[in-house]
Amino acid sequence: MSAAEGPLVVGVDSSTQSTKVLVVDAATGQVVASGQAPHTVSSGAGRESDPRQWWDALCSALHQCGDAAHEAAAVSIAGQQHGLVTLDGHGEPVRPALLWNDVRSAPQARRLVEELGGPKTWAERTGSVPGASFTVTKWAWLAEHEPEAVRSTAAVRLPHDYLTGLLTGLGTTDRGDASGTGWWASAREAYDEEILAHVGLDPALLPRVVRPGEVAGTVRDSHELPFSKGTLVAPGTGDNAAAALGLGLRPGTPVLSLGTSGTVYAVARQRPADPSGTVAGFADAGGDWLPLACTLNCTLAVDRVAALLGLDREAVEPGTDVTLLPYLDGERTPNLPAASGLLYGLRHDTTAGQLLQAAYDGAVHSLLGALDLVLDQDADRTAPLLLIGGGARGTAWQQTVRRLSGRPVQIPQARELVALGAAAQAAGLLTGEDPAAVARRWRTADGPVLEAVERDEETLSRISGVLSDAAPLLERGTGGR
Ligand SMILES: Nc1ncnc2c1ncn2[C@@H]1O[C@H](COP(=O)(O)OP(=O)(O)O)[C@@H](O)[C@H]1O
Numbered sequence: 472m473s474a475a476e477g478p479l480v481v482g483v484d485s486s487t488q489s490t491k492v493l494v495v496d497a498a499t500g501q502v503v504a505s506g507q508a509p510h511t512v513s514s515g516a517g518r519e520s521d522p523r524q525w526w527d528a529l530c531s532a533l534h535q536c537g538d539a540a541h542e543a544a545a546v547s548i549a550g551q552q553h554g555l556v557t558l559d560g561h562g563e564p565v566r567p568a569l570l571w572n573d574v575r576s577a578p579q580a581r582r583l584v585e586e587l588g589g590p591k592t593w594a595e596r597t598g599s600v601p602g603a604s605f606t607v608t609k610w611a612w613l614a615e616h617e618p619e620a621v622r623s624t625a626a627v628r629l630p631h632d633y634l635t636g637l638l639t640g641l642g643t644t645d646r647g648d649a650s651g652t653g654w655w656a657s658a659r660e661a662y663d664e665e666i667l668a669h670v671g672l673d674p675a676l677l678p679r680v681v682r683p684g685e686v687a688g689t690v691r692d693s694h695e696l697p698f699s700k701g702t703l704v705a706p707g708t709g710d711n712a713a714a715a716l717g718l719g720l721r722p723g724t725p726v727l728s729l730g731t732s733g734t735v736y737a738v739a740r741q742r743p744a745d746p747s748g749t750v751a752g753f754a755d756a757g758g759d760w761l762p763l764a765c766t767l768n769c770t771l772a773v774d775r776v777a778a779l780l781g782l783d784r785e786a787v788e789p790g791t792d793v794t795l796l797p798y799l800d801g802e803r804t805p806n807l808p809a810a811s812g813l814l815y816g817l818r819h820d821t822t823a824g825q826l827l828q829a830a831y832d833g834a835v836h837s838l839l840g841a842l843d844l845v846l847d848q849d850a851d852r853t854a855p856l857l858l859i860g861g862g863a864r865g866t867a868w869q870q871t872v873r874r875l876s877g878r879p880v881q882i883p884q885a886r887e888l889v890a891l892g893a894a895a896q897a898a899g900l901l902t903g904e905d906p907a908a909v910a911r912r913w914r915t916a917d918g919p920v921l922e923a924v925e926r927d928e929e930t931l932s933r934i935s936g937v938l939s940d941a942a943p944l945l946e947r948g949t950g951g952r
């Protein structure tokens with residue numbers, strides 16, 4: 472037996488690049504064991520992953536935790552948002568999942584927005600104007616390009632629903648992840664039958680939306696997993712909503728997450744409805760909301776630029792006039808799905824380190840541009856930005872965010888806040904507490920605060936200028952996609 476004070480809980484983050492598992496002492500928040508296993512994502516025109524690989528990665532990461540997972544009393548799965556998982560009558564994937572960063576459904580997104588009343592109507596109805604990341608546009612793309620796959624589909628799931636379903640044998644989701652589909656009416660907190668009918672998706676194929684604090688099921692007999700039979704399974708949620716739980720976030724505190732995606736968000740009491748489409752009006756995993764803006768190009772894009780230059784990711788040099796818009800995967804914020812990377816202002820004396828700094832600046836510019844739109848009128852605009860995600864460990868990321876935001880930046884010492892948020896949700900099932908209160912009790916957000924420095928307005932306006940002058944090129948794309 473472990474020397475834990477309380478029952479053990481398991482939190483899972485099944486994100487784009489890997490699965491991370493934490494076994495946590497519910498009494499103290501101490502991480503007693505952890506595991507991680509990678510995923511592969513297709514390259515080329517689309518971004519797809521085989522859902523069975525997420526399950527294998529989960530099994531592998533859990534086994535790395537040894538006996539601790541076997542002792543756990545509850546588990547919760549958080550996952551990358553939006554991905555379209557199509558299952559056949561035997562629960563097997565019909566085809567690989569279409570991921571959040573696959574921009575092939577941009578034409579379907581434009582068409583759906585037009586056909587069903589325009590951006591304002593969509594924002595009022597679902598909280599968001601769906602872009603290519605949203606599940607509804609991926610379903611529309613599939614119906615157009617692979618109608619036989621649609622005909623073979625007996626169940627539609629999001630990544631976290633798929634894994635939760637394999638644990639429990641039941642089809643469930645939660646309000647946080649459901650709000651990223653584009654077929655969940657945020658005003659009514661129910662599936663939107665009219666939108667579903669419009670895209671030809673039978674609501675019977677969708678999972679039941681489990682309420683916050685409700686048990687989604689129990690772990691069924693599985694020789695593959697180190698869980699005990701009967702371990703409670705929490706609703707789970709999307710990864711950003713889980714990180715909000717994991718930070719014990721209170722309304723109005725801004726978070727900037729640097730991972731495969733870049734995201735900026737806050738918890739809000741008011742239901743968001745941004746007709747510009749920049750802010751997605753997600754529900755959080757409790758009873759509140761999670762206005763959020765997301766970029767497709769964050770740590771991977773900057774790491775790619777570093778690799779092209781043959782530099783370590785920290786080898787930045789200051790003093791650049793070069794602008795690099797790192798839209799290697801197309802972009803979502805700003806909404807430029809056909810865009811590719813753009814370099815402007817190169818001179819004989821530009822150094823490789825300056826080019827790398829320009830990539831960081833370009834990635835952070837997009838996120839900070841959306842920050843004011845994410846925060847509502849009650850937010851404290853001088854409060855520290857909480858910096859999380861794999862990139863938050865990098866000095867170049869920390870200093871770029873600090874310089875371009877002009878705000879204090881707090882770096883929580885706890886790592887893996889998505890998995891910690893899932894663990895807090897699992898702990899809440901056992902203790903009856905609000906999961907965000909559990910995370911506050913665990914002091915997950917504690918960490919050093921970097922003082923504010925003067926905001927680098929010159930760089931911000933130079934990037935904004937290039938972005939607006941290059942708009943026709945970026946909108947048109949290179950034709951390669
Ligand atoms: N020490 C570090 N400094 C800067 N970046 C880092 C560091 N460690 C990891 N990263 C970045 O973190 C990214 C992964 O972040 P993570 O939040 O785990 O991603 P995701 O959850 O989207 O899979 C990697 O792409 C890598 O660039």
Ligand SMILES: O=C(CO)[C@@H](O)[C@H](O)COP(=O)(O)O
Nearest residue numbers: 486487551552571730731732
């Ligand atoms: O699409 C979004 C948010 O709307 C992304 O944030 C995904 O949820 C993927 O997350 P990571 O794998 O980067 O954590």
